[in-house]
Amino acid sequence: MKKEFRIKKNNDFQAVFQNGRSFANRQFVVYSLPKENQAYFRIGLSVSKKLGNAVTRNRIKRFIRQSILELRDQITTGNDYVIIARKPAADMDFFEVKSSLTHVLKVGKVLKRANR
Template sequence: MRFNMKNTQSLKLNRDFRRAYKGDNFVGGYTVVYIKKNKYQFNRLGLRVGKATGKAVTRNRLKRLMRESYRLMEDDIEKGYDFIIVARNRAVGKTQSQIQGDIRFAMRKLGLIK
């Protein structure tokens, strides 16, 4: 059985990232979440982990944890937004539940959780 994000696509273009950065944001303990309304009936997700966070293995693990955190709460989030989730350096070594809690708190503060 495959568990994938049903109603979400990836943000890939630089112009889409720049546009999303101009929207609202919330700075949490482990992540920064940027949101911007889009013209689609689905969400688009972009993940960013800077090189200062660590080596490639560490950065890829953080991206997997953030993607899984988003996937688990995808059904609760309003549709029609572009999201960028940026990992902060202090996210290294944190568990999936800690990162998910941080992202959920940010989404609630931004008014996106139903």
Template sequence: MGVVVKQYRLPKQTKLCKNRSFQAVYRSGKSYANKMAVLYVVPKTDGHRQIGFAAGKRLGSAVVRNRVKRLLREAYRLNQHKISQGVDLVLVGRQAMVEADLRAAARAFLDLCRRAGILL
């Protein structure tokens, strides 16, 4: 009864959904890249964090792009408690992510967050 289970949810209000939101982050954000992904970061004043996931058509078919976005989403979901609040993020998959597994995706995501200075 005394066991505390940590919730790793990704509620809808924490996701960027509109194209306008993505474009604002692309335009005014600072980007950090590695072989697997690109992370765009924009500081916010309201203290909340939102994230969007993207995979361009160059990566392949819709099946491949959706898999890349699922990997990015899961890497974020499992590590979101390590990231500071008050930022908007867009995480874009690159070609190397097509062949990656979850462990590699999570390592790449945490590397980008460390370089961006948003890890707690």
């Protein structure tokens, strides 16, 4: 993911947590915060050490990033999103992660209507 599409600073994370709205399913929690004058969306990832060792955590983050990359045309722009992985995400493969993320983003009305 390009640098301008990432949230890295703690202040940005805290702003999304404190002022944003959240929606969740069993595997993920997503916080969303509208940003004025931002033509793109930004993503921040949080994967706790409780989910496993570094290899497991990095695999989960890779799966989330690739899922967001494939869904980027459907995601509402002008927002900051923080995605937090929960314990069941550690045992999922890529397609399950993508399916679960799609579900939680639909719950939060983040995904635009797809022409299917």
